[in-house]
Amino acid sequence: MLRLSRTSQVILGLLVAVILAFMYVPLGLVVLNSFNAARIVSWPVTGFSLEWWGKAFASEAVRAALLNSVLVASGATVIAVILGTLVAFALQRHSFFGQRAVNLLVVLPIALPGIVTGVALNNTYNRMFEPIGIQVGFYGMIIAHGTFCIVMVFNNVLARLRRLNPSIEEASQDLGATPWQTFRMVTFPQFRSALIAGAILAFALSFDEVYVTIFTAPPGVDTLPLWIMNQMARPNEANTVNVVATIVILASFIPVWVSQRLGRDITDRG
Secondary structure, eight states, X not given: OOOOOHHHHHHHHHHHHHHHHHHHHHHHHHHHHTTBOSSSOOSSOOOBOSHHHHHHHHOHHHHHHHHHHHHHHHHHHHHHHHHHHHHHHHHHHOOOTTHHHHHHHHHHHHHSOHHHHHHHHHHIIIIIIGGGTOOOHHHHHHHHHXXXXXXXXXXXXXXXXXXXXXXHHHHHHHTTOOHHHHIXXXXXXXXXXXXXXXXXXXXXXXXXXXXXXXXXXXXXXXXHHHHHHXXXXXXXXXXXXXXXXXXXXXXXXXXXXXXXXXXXXXXHHO
16 A cells, blocks of 8 residues: 655645635635625625525526426436447447447547537538428437437446346346346346436436537527526626526535445445
């Protein structure tokens, strides 16, 4: 085990403290300004009020944007869970020509800049589909998010499948279980945690996506990130934005906590 000197430990501790402060002090300022009594974001905060919280909860635009984000993220997650799991099984359980190419093509969307994916899909929807009478609308945005969310489920499930012991499935079949019974009672429980963790990551990735959403959202439809971005140009609405951002920050602890618990479960089983 590597042992650090007392001086090295102090220096390392200071570096960690500086990095954490750099990451979390701005978030703390967002939370603090959500209670700011002033009409514009200011520092230091001279007075506190719940006025902006009331306005945020009463805003139809905020509720509509939140609902759109949840619907899009949920739809993208369903696509990711189904396709990501199927592709993971296909690549792990079978050998075929072009296997590595398929693996690369599945992972590629997460590596591409979001603006490139957004422009490409926008051109596809507007230049290819609309001229032949196909209006993708809201569903086009869900499909667009699903293209890069698949990677989250695919990577998690594939990594778990590679660590499974095939002899357990073979024993189940030798004992008379059908393929469906083997999958339901033996295979699925072993990669379930990885699947759930991937689904949570996919939902979170879709929920805060901006670039792809800008190019694929139908006219008049805002997701929560788009609403926040649009409101930032209005100084009088900045504290309302801070309230929404604070809610998102607090809500983000839930998937992070669940993912960590599931990650420990996967490690323990491995």
